[in-house]
Amino acid sequence: METEKFDNNNLPSNSKNFIEQIIEEDIKNNKNGGSVHTRFPPEPNGYLHIGHAKSIILNFGLAKKYNGLCNLRFDDTNPVKEDIEYIDSIKEDIKWLGFDWEDREYYASDYFEILYEYAEKLIKKEKAYVCDLSPDEISKQRGTVTTKGIESPYRNRSIEENLDLFRRMRNGEFEEGSCVLRAKIDMSHPNMLMRDPILYRIIKTSHHRTGDKWCIYPMYDFAHGQCDSIERITHSICTLEFEVHKQLYDWFVKELEIFAPQQIEFARLNLTYTVMSKRKLLELVENKYVNGWDDPRMPTICGLRRRGYTPESIKMFSDKIGVARRDNTIDVSLLEFCVREHLNKIAERRMAVLNPLKVVITNYPDNHIEELDAVNNPEDFEKGTRKIPFSRVIYIERDDFIENPPQHFFRLSPGNEVRLRYAYFIKCTDVIKDPTTGEIKEIHCTYDPASKGGNSPDGRKVKGTIHWVSANHCIEAEIRLYDRLFLSEFPEQVEEGHNYTDYLNPDSLKIIKAFAEPSLANVDINTRFQFERIGYFTADKDTMPGKPVFNRTVTLKDSWIRKK
RNA sequence: UGUCCGAUAGUGUAAUUGGCAACACGUCUGAUUUUGGUUCAGAAGAGUCCAGGUUCGAACCCUGGUCGGACAACCA
Numbered sequence: 001m002e003t004e005k006f007d008n009n010n011l012p013s014n015s016k017n018f019i020e021q022i023i024e025e026d027i028k029n030n031k032n033g034g035s036v037h038t039r040f041p042p043e044p045n046g047y048l049h050i051g052h053a054k055s056i057i058l059n060f061g062l063a064k065k066y067n068g069l070c071n072l073r074f075d076d077t078n079p080v081k082e083d084i085e086y087i088d089s090i091k092e093d094i095k096w097l098g099f100d101w102e103d104r105e106y107y108a109s110d111y112f113e114i115l116y117e118y119a120e121k122l123i124k125k126e127k128a129y130v131c132d133l134s135p136d137e138i139s140k141q142r143g144t145v146t147t148k149g150i151e152s153p154y155r156n157r158s159i160e161e162n163l164d165l166f167r168r169m170r171n172g173e174f175e176e177g178s179c180v181l182r183a184k185i186d187m188s189h190p191n192m193l194m195r196d197p198i199l200y201r202i203i204k205t206s207h208h209r210t211g212d213k214w215c216i217y218p219m220y221d222f223a224h225g226q227c228d229s230i231e232r233i234t235h236s237i238c239t240l241e242f243e244v245h246k247q248l249y250d251w252f253v254k255e256l257e258i259f260a261p262q263q264i265e266f267a268r269l270n271l272t273y274t275v276m277s278k279r280k281l282l283e284l285v286e287n288k289y290v291n292g293w294d295d296p297r298m299p300t301i302c303g304l305r306r307r308g309y310t311p312e313s314i315k316m317f318s319d320k321i322g323v324a325r326r327d328n329t330i331d332v333s334l335l336e337f338c339v340r341e342h343l344n345k346i347a348e349r350r351m352a353v354l355n356p357l358k359v360v361i362t363n364y365p366d367n368h369i370e371e372l373d374a375v376n377n378p379e380d381f382e383k384g385t386r387k388i389p390f391s392r393v394i395y396i397e398r399d400d401f402i403e404n405p406p407q408h409f410f411r412l413s414p415g416n417e418v419r420l421r422y423a424y425f426i427k428c429t430d431v432i433k434d435p436t437t438g439e440i441k442e443i444h445c446t447y448d449p450a451s452k453g454g455n456s457p458d459g460r461k462v463k464g465t466i467h468w469v470s471a472n473h474c475i476e477a478e479i480r481l482y483d484r485l486f487l488s489e490f491p492e493q494v495e496e497g498h499n500y501t502d503y504l505n506p507d508s509l510k511i512i513k514a515f516a517e518p519s520l521a522n523v524d525i526n527t528r529f530q531f532e533r534i535g536y537f538t539a540d541k542d543t544m545p546g547k548p549v550f551n552r553t554v555t556l557k558d559s560w561i562r563k564k
Numbered sequence: 565u566g567u568c569c570g571a572u573a574g575u576g577u578a579a580u581u582g583g584c585a586a587c588a589c590g591u592c593u594g595a596u597u598u599u600g601g602u603u604c605a606g607a608a609g610a611g612u613c614c615a616g617g618u619u620c621g622a623a624c625c626c627u628g629g630u631c632g633g634a635c636a637a638c639c640a
Contacts, residue, residue, distance in 0.1 A: 015578055015587090043640050078639065135638055144636050146566045180638055190567045192636050201638035220640045243569065244635050265569085267633095272575085278640090320588060322577040324570095327633060331575050334589050344602060379602070410600080419598060454598045465598050533599045560600040 017323040019058070019264055023066060023235060026262075032234045036068030039233050040094070040101075041224065043075045044086035044208075046278040047293040047300045048093045050314070050335075051269040057318040058266070059237055060099040071231055072101035075108045077223045079207040087208075089293070093301040097311045108223045109209045111230055115218045116170070118226060118256050119181060119199055123162045127255050128199060129155055130165040132179045141187075142195050149187035149195045169202060172215045176202045181216075185251065193248045197221055225249030228261040236261040239268040240325065269321065270329040273484040274299045275491055275500060289504060290485070296551050297485040297508050307482060308528050308538030308553030310346075313339040332484065336554045343528060343536045343553065348376045348383055351421065351467040352516040352531040352550075354479060356395035358442035358471065361426060364392040369473075372453070374422045388517050390423050393471040395515050397533075400466040401443060403431055410463030412443075418464040421532060425451040425462055467532045474515040478549040480540065481510040516548070523548050530556070 016024070027034045038059040042052065063070035072094065076082050094101070108115075122128035131154045133141065143149035157165070166181055168174065181200040189195055199222040206212045225248075228236045243265045253260045270276060275284075276299060284290050284298070293300050296307035304314065317338040321330050351374075370390045376383035396412070405413040412418050417427045430444035450457055454465070488503035520529075523539045530536050535555035542549045 015580090017577085021581095041640095045640075075640065081639070138638075139636080142636060144566090147636095149636090177638065192567090195636085198638055203638080217638095219638075224640085240569075241634060242640095244567085247568090267570085320576080324577070326570050328576060331589070334576075337589060340601090349599080375598095378599085408600095421598060462598090464600080467599075530599085530601080533601070556599075556601050558600070 018325070019062065019235070019237065019266065019323055020065075022262075022264060023062065026234070027066065032232075035234060036063060036066040037071070037232060037234045038063045038068065038237060039071040039073050039228065039231060041073045041075050041227075041238075042090050043078075043081075043220075044083060044090060045078070045081040046086060046282060047089050047302060049276060049278075049281065049298075049300045050271065050304065050317075051276050051299075052093075053097060053301055053314050054269045054318050054321070054323075055237070055239075056094055056097060056099060057315055058323060062235070062237070068234070069104065070099070070101065071104040071106055071233070073106040073108065073227060073231065075220060075224060075227070076207070076209065077108050077218050077220055079203060079205045079217065082208060084208050089302065093305075096305060097301070097314065106227075106231065107209055108218075108227050109207060111223070111227055112210060112214055112218070114230060115223055115226060118252075118258075119166065119218070119222070120163065121256060122183065122199070123166060123181075124159055125255060126159060126184065128181055128183050129157050129162050130169065130179050131155070131182045131196075135177060138180075138198070142192065143187070145192060151187045152182070152196065155184060155196070166200075169200065169216050170214075172204070174202055176204055178202065183222075183251075191244060191247055193221065193244055194251070197248060221245060221248055222252070225252055225261070225263075226256070226258065229253060229259045232259055233261040236263045238263060238265055240265045241268075265325065266323050267325050267327055270327070270492075271299060271335065272329055272332050272489045273486050273491070274332070275486070277492075280492075280500060283501075284485075287501075289501065296480070296482050306538075306540065307551055308343075308536060309339050310342050310528075313342040316341065329490065339554055340536070340557065343530065345379050346377075347528045347530045347536055349374070349378070349532050350517055350520055350529045351388065351469055352477065352479075352514050352520065352534065352537075353395045353397055353467065353469050353474075354481075354512060354514045354531075354534060355398040356515050357398040357401055357440065359394050359396050359426070359468070360442060360444050361392050361394070361447045362429065362444050363446045366392055368392065369470075372422050386519055388422060388519075389470045389473040390420075391470045391472055394420070394468045395471055395474065396420075396466055396468045400464075401428070401440070403440070411466055412445075412464070416464075417448075417460075417462050418466055419451070419454050419462045420468045421465050422454055423452075423468065424448060424454070425456060425460070467534075469515045469517050471515075473518050475518055475521045475546075475548075477514050477516040477520060478542075478547070479512050479514045479537070479552065480549065481512065481552045483508045483510075520548055521546055528553070 040056050040059045060070045131152045141150040180198045182196045182198055185194045187195050198219050200216045203217050204215050246263045294302035294306045317335050371387040372390050373385045374388050375385055400411040402413050414428050417425050419425055424447040426445040426447045428443055428445050432442045433440050485508050486503045487505045491500045491503045494500055525539050525541050525543050527539045536553040537550040540549040540551045
C-alpha cells in the first residue's frame, strides 16, 4: 500500500485544491504545451495585506509546483490613484515573503501602445466607438440588472469618424469627461459588463511611469485580460468578484484574436476581528485610527512584519486555510496558532516583568550578586545558555502573587513555595501594604540556598515556576501590547446606523514600561523573543541603543486564564 | 424581480471522482514539564441546506426549492 505523505495541513498530499486539479488536467491534455505561467497583478494604490499574501503564495506556489514561472505585474491604469510609494512597498513585501519574480517585473503601462493598437483594431472591426455621452448619461442608459439598457446615439458613427475622434482623444484635443471609447457589444445583455463597456477615458494626469505621454488611459477591464494574454499567462488566477468579467475578457480575446489565458477564480480571504478592504484600510490610516500602514494592528503584510510575524508562519497559515470558491472567514486564532508554532521553535527565551511587584529575599546577603545560567531555547539547545544576575531584591509579576489564592493557584502566596526560574525556591513570609490604600507595596520572602538552579537536593517539588528580574540589574523597556483592532468578530457586518469604525477596540494598544533582564538592553531591530510565560515580542524599529521597544506579537497560550 | 456563483462539525479544508464523512484550528479531559508554554494521549462535536428522483449504494449525478454571495464606477 502506498504510504501517504502529509503536508502542513495534515491532509494527504495527494488531496488537491480545485485549481491544482484544473492545472493537472491541463498538463495531462498538453494544453499550452503543458506549461504553467501565472502572475500576481496588484494595483499600486495601497499596501498589500494578508489576503494578497494568500494570492501571492498561491500564484508563486503553483508556478513552482508545476515547474512554471510567475510574473509580477502592476496593473497601473489609473494614474490618479497610483503611486510609486506603493510599488516599492509591494515589491518589498513580496520579497520578504520569500518570492522572486526575477526579471519578470512588468507594468500594464508597458503595454499602453499595444493596448492602443488593440483599441484601433476594434474600431476598424466596428466593435468600438467614441461616445460623447456624459458619465451620468452613460450610467443612466446602461439600465439595471433587471432592465435593459439604451443604445447610445453615437453608437453608429463611421469607422473613419471613430478613428479620427479616438486619435484626437489621444492627442489631447478633448477635455476630461467629454468622451470615451466604448466597445460595441449589446446594451440588453444580461451581464451588465457587456453593455458597451468603456474602454478608454481621458485623464490629464501624469503617470508615475509614462509621465505625460498619455492623456487617455485604458480601463482595467480593457487592460487586464490583454496583459495576461501578452504575457502568455496560462492560468490567470483571481478572486471571485472578477468572475462576471470573464465573459468580457473572452470577448476581447476573441475579437482581437489573441492568446487566451484561462481565468480561475477563488474566494478571497476574510479574517475575524479585522477588515480587509483596501478602502477601509486606507481610511484607518488616513483618519489616524492606526499609526500608518505598518501599524502592528493592521492586517497588512508590513503590519504583520512589524508585529513580529514570520514569512514562514504566514505561509503555514496559507497552507492551512486552503483554496476554494465558497465565501469564508478564518478565525484569527488560526493565524495566531501559526505564528506561535514557528516562534516557539526559533525565538530565544528571555525574562521580562510587565507589571512588577517588589520582592525582598530577607535571608539573601545584601550586596551579593550571582550569575545564573539560563537556557536560550529549550526547543533548540544549540542556542546555548546565557547568564542572568540574581540579587536580594527582585521583581516578579504582580499577577504571580495572590494573598488569598483561589484553588489550584500554584504561584506565590503566603506560605507557599515556588521556584524562581533558573534561580531558587522562595517562600513568602510577609506582605507589606500601604496602610491607607491596602495596596501591596512589596513582599518578603526567604530562599532555600540549596535549591540553586531550581532544584532542591532533597527532591522537594514545587508546583509553580515564575519569572523574575533583579531590581538592581534590570533595564527598562517600552512594551507595546497589541490586541485585536476590532471588538466585533465581523466588523464589516455593520448594524443599522453604525459604521465599522464604531467597533474599533479602544484597548488595541497599551504602552507600558517593563523591567527586562540586562541582556535585552541592546537588541537588533526585528529580533524576536519569547518573554517566558508571557508571549512573543519583537524589537520594534523605534528601538534605540540601550532603549529597547518591543511589540507583542501574540501571547502564549494560557490555560490558567481560561480555568479561572 | 435578471444573470452568474456557492452551500460538508463552532471555523476552515478534504473525501482515491458513486463505496465506512477525514484533517487542522478551536473546545474539553488526562499525562509529562524548571514556561499553567511545548510535547504526548484521549474525548465531545456534522450524517453533508431542504424535498424528491436515479442507483445495490449519493456529500458527489438529476429535478425543484431555500439561504448566502457577486454584478448597474469615465475604480481595480
